[in-house]
Amino acid sequence: xxxxxxKLDSSSDDFQTALRAVLAFEASEDExxxxxxxxxxxxxxxxxxxxxxxxxxxxxxLEVNAMSAxxxxxxxxxxxxxxxxxxxxxxxxxxxxxxRAYHEKQKIECGTHSWQYTEADGTMLGQxxxxxxxxxxxxxxxxxxxxxxxxxxxxxxxVAGVREIIMVVPTPNGVKNELVLAAALIAGVDRVFTIGGAxxxxxxxxxxxxxxxxxxxxxxxxxxxxxxKRRVFGxxxxxxxxxxxxxxxxxxxxxxxxxxxxxxxxxxxxxxLAQSILLCPDAAFIASVEAAINDLIDSMPxxxxxxxxxxNRGALIKVRDMEEACAIVNEIAPEHLEISALExxxxxxxxxxxxxxxxxxxxxxxxxxxxxxxxxxxxxxxxARFSSPLGVYDFIKRSSLIEVSAEGAQTLGEIAVELAxxxxxxxxxxxxxxxxx
Numbered sequence: 192x193x194x195x196x197x198k199l200d201s202s203s204d205d206f207q208t209a210l211r212a213v214l215a216f217e218a219s220e221d222e223x224x225x226x227x228x229x230x231x232x233x234x235x236x237x238x239x240x241x242x243x244x245x246x247x248x249x250x251x252x253l254e255v256n257a258m259s260a261x262x263x264x265x266x267x268x269x270x271x272x273x274x275x276x277x278x279x280x281x282x283x284x285x286x287x288x289x290x291r292a293y294h295e296k297q298k299i300e301c302g303t304h305s306w307q308y309t310e311a312d313g314t315m316l317g318q319x320x321x322x323x324x325x326x327x328x329x330x331x332x333x334x335x336x337x338x339x340x341x342x343x344x345x346x347x348x349x350v351a352g353v354r355e356i357i358m359v360v361p362t363p364n365g366v367k368n369e370l371v372l373a374a375a376l377i378a379g380v381d382r383v384f385t386i387g388g389a390x391x392x393x394x395x396x397x398x399x400x401x402x403x404x405x406x407x408x409x410x411x412x413x414x415x416x417x418x419x420k421r422r423v424f425g426x427x428x429x430x431x432x433x434x435x436x437x438x439x440x441x442x443x444x445x446x447x448x449x450x451x452x453x454x455x456x457x458x459x460x461x462x463x464l465a466q467s468i469l470l471c472p473d474a475a476f477i478a479s480v481e482a483a484i485n486d487l488i489d490s491m492p493x494x495x496x497x498x499x500x501x502x503n504r505g506a507l508i509k510v511r512d513m514e515e516a517c518a519i520v521n522e523i524a525p526e527h528l529e530i531s532a533l534e535x536x537x538x539x540x541x542x543x544x545x546x547x548x549x550x551x552x553x554x555x556x557x558x559x560x561x562x563x564x565x566x567x568x569x570x571x572x573x574x575a576r577f578s579s580p581l582g583v584y585d586f587i588k589r590s591s592l593i594e595v596s597a598e599g600a601q602t603l604g605e606i607a608v609e610l611a612x613x614x615x616x617x618x619x620x621x622x623x624x625x626x627x628x
Contacts, residue, residue, distance in 0.1 A: 193485050196501045198477070199508045201515060213506045214523060216434065216464070216572060221414065228389045228418040235393035240400050246390040251363045253385070258401040263372065263383040271372035283338060283370065286562035287377045290342050293564030294350040298583045303351070313596030314603070318589050322352035325403060326586060327395035327427075328380070329410035332361035332387055336368035337411075339560060343567050343581065344410050345378035351586035356380045357405060359395065361387020387412075392419035396427045409568070409581065430581055434572035435464035435504075438556055439525035439545075441516045443532040444473035446552040452483035454529060457557050459500035460493040466504040468523070470516040477507050517541035524575040527556045546575045600626040 199209050234242040240258045247253050247261065255261060272280065297303075307317025328344045331337055341358070348356050358375055362385040375383055384402060386394065392412075398404030407428035408420060420429045438458035440451055455467035471477050484501070488494050510516045517538055520528060524544035532538060535550040542548060546569030547559055560567045568581035595603060604623040611620035 192498075194488060194498055194501050196481065196484065197506045198481075199506055201508065201510045201519065210506075210508075210519070210522075213468070213504065214466075214573075216466075216504075224414050224418055228415055228422060231389040231415075232393045232396075232419060232422055235390055235399070236397045239394075239398075240402075243386060243390050243394050243399060243402070246388065247386050250388055250390075251361055251386075253362070253365055258399070261385050262401070263385065265376075268372050268376040268380075268383065271367075271369040272376050274369055275373055279370070280373070282562075283342075283374060284377060286339070287342050287346065287374070289562050289564040290346045290566075291350060294347040294566075294583050297347075298350055301582065301584050303583055303587055307592055310599065312598040312602065314599035315592065315594040315596075317592035319592055320587050320589055322354070322587050323348075323406045323428075324353070325355040325357065325405045326353050327405035327408045328356060328358045329387075329391060329395075329408060329412050329416060330358055330360040330371060331410075331412055332363065332368065332371070336371050338368070338370040338374035339567065340410060341371055341374035341380070342378050345375070345380050347566060347581060347583045348409075348586045349379040351583045353586050355382070355403075357395065357402070358383045359386050359391040361385070361391070387416075389415045389419035392416060392423060396423035407586070409585070411568075430568060430585060431570060431574070431578065433568075435466060436461040437466045437468075437526040437571055438529065439468045439470065439520060439523060439527070440529045440531055441470045441513070441520060441538070442476065442529075443513055444471055444476035445533050446531040448476060448479035448483045449487065450552065450555075451480050451531060452487055454531075454555055454557075455480075455484065455501070455505065456487070456491060456497050457555070458527065459497040459505065460491065461496075461500075463496055463499040464504065465500045467501060468506045468508065468525070470508050470510050470519060472510050472512050472516070474509050477509055481507060513538055514541070520545065524570075524573045526569045526571045526575065527559070529554065529556060544573075544576045546570045546578075546580060601628060 197213060199206060231246060244258055303320055305318060305320045307315055309315045326348045330340055345356055358380045360371060392408060394402045395405045395408050405427060409430040411433055417432050421432055436458045440454055442451055451469060458465045459467045469480060488497060491497055520542055521544045526546040528545040529549040530538050531552050539548055539550055547565060549556055549559060559565060566580045566582055570578035604627040607623040608620045
């Protein structure tokens with residue numbers, strides 16, 4: 192059955208209207224989910240371990256009677272790693288090494304060190320950078336298992352210097368994924384609890400007798416997890432509320448159309464709400480990609496998900512030229528951008544808004560998901576206009592340093608006094624005046 196994917200032309204009078212229709216996505220806040228999550232959070236906050244245990248028995252069908260049974264011993268993580276097939280273990284370790292190397296470089300280059308300077312009168316000003324004490328990582332379980340998410344969330348935290356990393360992962364009916372457990376060991380996770388859902392987020396945010404409260408919660412989850420993270424923000428930090436996966440391929444028509452079709456599939460297979468878009472100035476190439484899509488679809492195990500995603504939220508867009516394509520990219524601000532062109536670097540200079548940018552025909556988005564090195568936790572739903580990929584900088588905080596000399600107290604005091612009286616805050620002014628000669 193042919194996939195009916197939308198085709199747009201930027202030269203059409205109604206292009207902007209049609210593009211907005213393609214991009215339209217409202218993250219529906221289901222009232223039933225919100226009510227359920229609010230109740231779960233309140234119960235865990237009030238009853239702690241008892242509530243977590245009850246919800247885990249109810250939702251994950253685990254017959255356990257003590258919280259101690261939900262924490263995995265280090266020996267089980269070690270056994271999971273030892274039990275992996277040699278080739279798979281080598282791949283996991285190689286991916287972890289690349290992710291670690293990238294984030295160690297990021298730590299050096301991205302202002303993650305303390306600094307200070309001294310003015311002529313002896314006043315010292317600066318910034319103290321401190322890693323977070325404890326971070327919670329949510330890892331999806333059940334239908335899907337994502338060892339790559341373990342690496343991408345835990346390794347930058349460890350590189351940043353976070354003291355303790357606690358991972359939660361649901362194990363419905365007691366089914367554990369050995370690759371996820373092995374990834375936790377390799378990434379340096381300190382404690383692993385087999386709990387999930389809103390109750391896991393609540394336990395991390397508020398703390399229980401068994402699970403210590405964390406300072407920040409990161410990692411993807413279902414609608415219940417997203418709703419819970421949204422509600423506990425402020426009590427703890429969170430990374431982001433992620434929307435459906437997105438890929439935008441900007442191609443000059445020189446790449447194998449089958450490669451492009453499969454790259455579009457790579458996001459469409461995540462779920463029916465994922466978005467895959469192609470921008471190209473060559474109408475014949477777009478037709479070739481569409482033909483490749485229909486030629487390859489029947490070979491995909493997740494073809495029904497891909498079909499629904501491409502038909503409902505996908506688009507093949509003809510543009511006037513690659514420069515216009517860059518302008519449209521900046522309007523869309525995609526999570527993943529592939530610049531599949533002979534000369535990608537000049538085009539990259541024109542891009543302002545994208546979560547991750549893949550340069551050249553050999554840079555498939557899938558390599559970024561697993562092992563290239565940069566983080567695959569990226570801003571979605573146009574938030575790349577103001578947000579960044581998860582990184583070392585998400586696991587540190589900054590404190591300002593101010594040490595005013597006796598001489599500095601005179602000059603700064605004069606300024607502060609004038610402004611404080613102007614704001615009607617006399618105690619502020621007098622506090623400065625007491626230190627002036």
